[in-house]
Amino acid sequence: MEDKICLGCLAENKKLRNNYCSKCIKELFNGKVPNPLNFDRVEFTKKRAELSPRMSISGVQDKISLAFEKKDLIPTAANGRYILKPITNGDGHIQNEKDIVANEHLSMLISKNIFKIPTAWCGLIRFSDGELAYITKRFDYDEETNLKYDQEDFAGIMGITPVTHGENYKYDACSYLDCAKMIKKYVASSVVSQEDFFKRIILNYLICNGDAHIKNFSLYSKVDSREYFLTPSYDLLNTRFHINEKYGDMAIDLLDDYTSTYEAYGYYTYDDFKTFAKYIDLPKIRFNKIMKFIEGSYLEVEDLIDKSFLSSEAKEFYKESYKDRMKRLRIK
Known part of the structure; x- marks a missing residue:
């Protein structure tokens, strides 16, 4: 086969x-x-x-x-x-x-x-x-002119370096909410990009990617343009299968402060992402549509897992960890 x-x-x-x-x-x-x-x-x-x-x-x-x-x-x-x-x-x-x-x-x-x-x-x-x-x-070259795009990851955008924030700067220096503020500041089509960014963050949560740090998100501008966009996503992985992560659910904090729900459960839930959506001005109707999409898409995810070249053990781990994250989001 x-x-x-x-x-x-x-x-x-x-x-x-x-x-x-x-x-x-x-x-x-x-x-x-x-x-x-x-x-x-x-x-x-x-x-x-x-x-x-x-x-x-x-x-x-x-x-x-x-x-x-x-x-x-x-x-x-x-x-x-x-x-x-x-x-x-x-x-x-x-x-x-x-x-x-x-x-x-x-x-x-x-x-x-x-x-x-x-x-x-x-x-x-x-x-x-x-x-x-x-x-x-690679997505950072113009295929017609072969000129390289102007690209900067969020560490560079925010001036975060090992010198300014220590060796663990990629993980400790800011939150995803801080990144969203940079999108609002620099991306002209920020309304569309904020929804795109929200989907990226919640996907990383669902697939248990504990390495979605600030250098794994970038903005770029194409040749002869000063308008910046989110680059395509890259470096996505279910890290929990490869690294024994004892602390936290995500590479960096979702918000600047923990919600009462997070403090009660010790992990991110539906309420945290709803709060995140509110802070980035994602309309409630769009938030609800994304959550409904996640609920209806699991069978597609499961089918793709089964078709993948993962080992049987890895396939089961991926499915179970994904379903566990869906339950945390009140999605069954």
């Missing part, structure tokens, strides 16, 4: 070309049918060591930049349009590391295909030995 599943969108399709459907070939790979990678994870590690001093990709997870050379995607130090992430090498801090690639892929698809949140195009791709890696298309 796996050879009939598109490695991009997980749709069952009998007309796959090198494991991808026509839509993913067009959108993810700009019409090119990519070959499997011509190197394995061991060679990936060597190439990453060679290229890392010259690469501009931030973050701590192992990754390299790729560019097309005919139909082959090859590692490059500059002008790469794709980012490749393999299974994380076990270091004692990450549990169930063999599922991390499929986890990120699934989480991104839930965001893009079910919640309809602007999300970076992504998929899975095979190393030369058949092992799967995660690949995502």
Whole structure:
């Protein structure tokens, strides 16, 4: 069955070309049918060591930049349009590391295909030995001019650095409400973007993403424009399956102060998100529509989980943790 599943969108399709459907070939790979990678994870590690001093990709997870050379995607130090992430090498801090690639892929698809949140195009791709890696298309370049967009994450927007706020600055310096205030300040279409941002925050809560910190949200302006927008979502993951998170439900606080409901239960509930929606001026009718959508979408989420390349244990964990978060939101 796996050879009939598109490695991009997980749709069952009998007309796959090198494991991808026509839509993913067009959108993810700009019409090119990519070959499997011509190197394995061991060679990936060597190439990453060679290229890392010259690469501009931030973050701590192992990754390299790729560019097309005919139909082959090859590692490059500059002008790469794709980012490749393999299974994380076990270091004692990450549990169930063999599922991390499929986890990120699934989480991104839930965001893009079910919640309809602007999300970076992504998929899975095979190393030369058949092992799967995660690949995502960069969204910060204009495809016609090849000029890079002006992009800034929320840490940069708010001037938050390790110097100003300590080593844990990505998590401790502000709340999601503070980020929403920056959207209102800098984004012209802020009414639409605030609803978009609300959906992103509640999705991260539902999928148990404890790493949705302020550097994983960004604004960008396109070429020859001074108007800023939220970038597509990126780096989505059910982190609870890989890290034993004992404290908190989210990467950063939802609000500047805890509500009475949070103080009573010790975790975020429907009332907290309702308060958040009120503070960002999300109309009550839109809030109710989003909550109703979440209630009706679980079967789609469950179906996508079942189609994913997660292990059986990971699939059950993802479903149960998602349902637990829905119950906290009074959604059954």
